[in-house]
Amino acid sequence: MSKIKVLIVLAFLIVLFLFASGVVPEQIAKRSAILYVNREYKSYELEYVEVFYSPVHGAYFVSFASVEEIFNFMLNGKLLPIDISFDPLKPKM
Numbered sequence: 001m002s003k004i005k006v007l008i009v010l011a012f013l014i015v016l017f018l019f020a021s022g023v024v025p026e027q028i029a030k031r032s033a034i035l036y037v038n039r040e041y042k043s044y045e046l047e048y049v050e051v052f053y054s055p056v057h058g059a060y061f062v063s064f065a066s067v068e069e070i071f072n073f074m075l076n077g078k079l080l081p082i083d084i085s086f087d088p089l090k091p092k093m
Contacts, residue, residue, distance in 0.1 A: 025081055
């Protein structure tokens with residue numbers, strides 16, 4: 001095999017490992033939630049606190065803090081968490 005093919009295979013295996021270990025999905029969840037909060041709730045001045053995966057719910061939780069309290073947003077999808085399935089600031093239907 002040529003060096004280029006070996007590098008491509010190696011890069012693919014590294015990316016696959018990062019996805020499987022949760023490093024990349026965690027960062028995707030963090031970025032998705034930050035973009036969502038900045039777009040929907042800019043006036044609330046929420047600050048990012050943490051992100052964690054809950055195997056019980058099969059979803060990522062991203063926490064944001066305001067002066068008074070902490071809000072947890074839930075994002076569905078273990079490998080591609082971009083769907084905000086719970087927004088604590090939206091009125092209940």
